[in-house]
Amino acid sequence: WSCTKENTDDATSANTTSVEQELKKEATEYIPGTAVVKFDDNMISLIEGDVSNGKVVTKSMALNQALDELGITSMERMFPNAGEFEPRTRAAGLHKWYIIKYQQDITLTKADDTFSSMPGVEYVEGQHKIKLDALPFNDPQVLLQWQYQNTGSGEGWKAGADINVVPVWNSYTTGNPDVIVSVVDGGIDQTHEDLVGNLVTTAGVNYNFVTGYEGTKIYAHEHGTHVAGTIAAVNNNGIGVCGVAGGNYAKGKQGVKLMSCQIFMADPNDPSKDLGGNSERAIKWGADHGAVISQNSWGYDYEKEADAKAGTTPQYFKDAVDYFNKYAGIDANGNQTGPMDGGLVIFAAGNDAWTYTHPADYDGVITVGSIDPSGTRAYYSNYGSWCDIAAPGGGKSGTVLSTLPGNKYGYMQG
Secondary structure, three states, rough: OHHHHHHHHHHHHHHHHHHHHHHHHHHHEEEEEEEEEEOOHHHHHHHHHHHOOOOOOOHHHHHHHHHHOOOOOOEEEOOOHHHHHHHHHHOOOHHHHHEOOOOOOOOOOHHHHHHHHOOOOOEEEEEEEEEOOEEOOOOOOOOOOOOOOOEEEEEEEOOOOOOOOHHHHHHOOOOOOOOOOEEEEEEEOOOOOOOHHHHHOOOOOOOOOOOOOOOOOOOOOOHHHHHHHHHOOOOOOOOOOOOOOOOEEHHOEEEOEEEEEEEEEEEEOHHHHHEOHHHHHHHHHHHHHOOOOOEEEEEEOOOOHHHHHOOOHHHHHHOOOOOHHHHHOOOOOOOOOOOOOOOEEEEEEOOOOOOOOOOOOOOOOOEEEEEEOOOOOOOOOOOOOOOOEEEEEEEEEEEEEEEEOOOEEEEEEE
């Protein structure tokens, strides 16, 4: 009897260790205790009314059983009711996606098994953690924005390893305010001297997806502000830096408009850490509020390349991107209001030097790898057949100069 009991204890201990290891591994890629579930029409008819009223007990017996098994604490639509845009939100099936919170000591595998076996569930996956695709790097020797016009003057630089934008500025355009770019990133500094002329100022359009739908205050973030300056710092205004499409201030021409969709912000309790918001929700928001380009320099968080290789780009992300591609520039009545009928979603390839990444590998986005001033792949840039184009991002021989919060300027690579 004692041997049997000892073996049972060993088995229990081994099982506990296995569960702990699984939870630890999942926590590196996914938000603990969170599942993203897509329901079919029948299940939606059973739960939608109750969930919209803040309830977790619904008319679905199967879901109520899962409530006990998993310790479900909350359920909410991934893409909330969009008001005048709700009809097309539902037509795209985005109202069927739900974020479900459950006890954090339950593995994603168990939650997946529970939901997958439930009638009315079409899809289930964990909610991926996201990370910034940026490597902050200050280089006081870099004095020029070589990404626009690389003359080969720096050590290791190659003349022409740039985006060749000067002929475009001279002969075609410096940007157009009809084009709104939603920057799904850290918050853009709303008071920066070199950005204010090209910011979307419509009340409630810039949105903080970290603090949620309780407020719209944007908190200035280094990465988001740096990206914004690269896109549309005001050109020819006698101060600071230039943006790719920053207009021509001296000639009274505005550049593209920048919409801040904040998905990163510093933790007030630990400013060295970033808090994350709902990136898919932010992508859709841009389409519903006038943006025709969605700029994303973030990716899912994997511990090593083998994990990224084994991973997948979730369907809820694809649905959000497909929605932006189809509906950006179109109002709730189906009328084209922007310069484009449909949109473009741009994604950074990532900074891990890997051949696998998510979600930038999705065919619905334009994926951009990084080159350094020598014209070769930056040492950190992800790469592969899924990567569509390359652009200057900096490297060991030079970094990219742009705007930073507080009317400052600085260098980053990524």
